[in-house]
Amino acid sequence: MRKLKIGIIGCGNISSIYMENCPKFPHLELVACADLDVQRAQLQAEKFGIPNAYSVEELLSDPEIELVINLTIPKAHASVTIQALEAGKHVYTEKPLAVTREEGKRILETAKKHNLLVGSAPDTFLGAGIQTAIHLIEQGEIGIPIGASAFMIGRGHEHWHPDPAFYYDIGGGPMFDMGPYYLTALVALLGPIKRISGSARISYQERTILSAPKAGTKMKVSIPTHISGVIDFASGVIGSITTSFDAFGGSTLPPIEIYGSEGTLLVPDPNTFDGPVKLRKRDEQEFKEVPLAYGYNENNRGLGVADMAKAILEGGNYRANSELAYHVLEAMYGFQDSSDSDKHYIMESTCERPESLSLERKNS
Numbered sequence: 001m002r003k004l005k006i007g008i009i010g011c012g013n014i015s016s017i018y019m020e021n022c023p024k025f026p027h028l029e030l031v032a033c034a035d036l037d038v039q040r041a042q043l044q045a046e047k048f049g050i051p052n053a054y055s056v057e058e059l060l061s062d063p064e065i066e067l068v069i070n071l072t073i074p075k076a077h078a079s080v081t082i083q084a085l086e087a088g089k090h091v092y093t094e095k096p097l098a099v100t101r102e103e104g105k106r107i108l109e110t111a112k113k114h115n116l117l118v119g120s121a122p123d124t125f126l127g128a129g130i131q132t133a134i135h136l137i138e139q140g141e142i143g144i145p146i147g148a149s150a151f152m153i154g155r156g157h158e159h160w161h162p163d164p165a166f167y168y169d170i171g172g173g174p175m176f177d178m179g180p181y182y183l184t185a186l187v188a189l190l191g192p193i194k195r196i197s198g199s200a201r202i203s204y205q206e207r208t209i210l211s212a213p214k215a216g217t218k219m220k221v222s223i224p225t226h227i228s229g230v231i232d233f234a235s236g237v238i239g240s241i242t243t244s245f246d247a248f249g250g251s252t253l254p255p256i257e258i259y260g261s262e263g264t265l266l267v268p269d270p271n272t273f274d275g276p277v278k279l280r281k282r283d284e285q286e287f288k289e290v291p292l293a294y295g296y297n298e299n300n301r302g303l304g305v306a307d308m309a310k311a312i313l314e315g316g317n318y319r320a321n322s323e324l325a326y327h328v329l330e331a332m333y334g335f336q337d338s339s340d341s342d343k344h345y346i347m348e349s350t351c352e353r354p355e356s357l358s359l360e361r362k363n364s
Contacts, residue, residue, distance in 0.1 A: 123304025127273025142260025198335030
């Protein structure tokens with residue numbers, strides 16, 4: 001298999017793990033990086049041995065680059081993705097796919113128009129932890145899945161983040177920050193969503209940054225910070241989810257639980273690639289940890305890019321695809337729409353449950 005030439009746009013903190021991991025996949029060749037601050041791109045290029053440090057315009061005009069990894073801030077995801085598609089590049093973007101459903105639809109339409117592929121983070125569901133859980137469900141270890149619950153409870157990024165204001169603006173909040181991990185994992189485990197009901201609130205209209213260097217700065221809150229909802233999956237499974245930036249201490253429950261007719265499965269944090277995965281069968285008194293069945297058990301951000309690149313080079317499907325990403329984007333808005341309308345939100349989109357990874361990939 002030949003190497004696919006890749007360029008990264010956005011050289012902030014998260015770019016380092018992509019730049020570190022891309023060379024680990026033999027069919028990826030990271031040839032350029034770009035940023036609005038070209039000096040930042042130059043520093044990352046020097047640190048990770050990337051041949052070219054470009055402006056965004058230079059990267060998009062380089063005919064050798066076939067796939068762009070979009071690591072810009074959420075509000076810029078759609079505009080940068082569409083620019084890259086118009087330039088003839090495939091795109092893999094960080095989550096979320098976009099910050100509005102309208103932008104998400106434009107991305108899908110533009111990709112189809114140019115016969116190009118779009119992928120989106122998170123790809124953590126391809127890690128050893130969630131893939132092991134998926135395999136257990138597929139093997140019937142919990143019988144027929146009946147229900148699920150998910151919890152992401154925290155006290156807000158102003159307690160630790162150096163510049164947290166964008167987490168409280170459109171495209172932020174606990175649902176858009178962490179919801180993609182949880183909802184993508186749930187769809188990978190249980191299939192697409194049919195209907196949503198939700199309640200959402202802005203608990204505090206203003207917050208104060210408590211972390212350096214902007215400690216004491218006031219922030220206006222424009223996005224719900226505590227969201228709870230019920231998810232009806234097309235399969236008939238009923239799930240619940242709570243995401244919050246308003247709770248101190250939070251839940252002691254596992255991030256995700258799946259309840260079946262023959263057992264219950266404890267699924268690990270969907271923001272990680274590893275475990276633990278725990279299973280309790282119908283007649284057992286305690287949960288038992290299940291050995292991870294796959295090798296992607298470290299921070300393998302970029303795994304979704306590698307899977308997508310293989311589809312570009314060889315044909316076939318890829319798992320962290322645009323249909324899945326848009327389905328998750330619509331679902332995140334569905335909770336807010338349901339809360340605002342006092343009605344169920346009926347999903348317009350659907351997607352295929354991503355194919356599980358082969359068991360041939362063992363622990364590394």
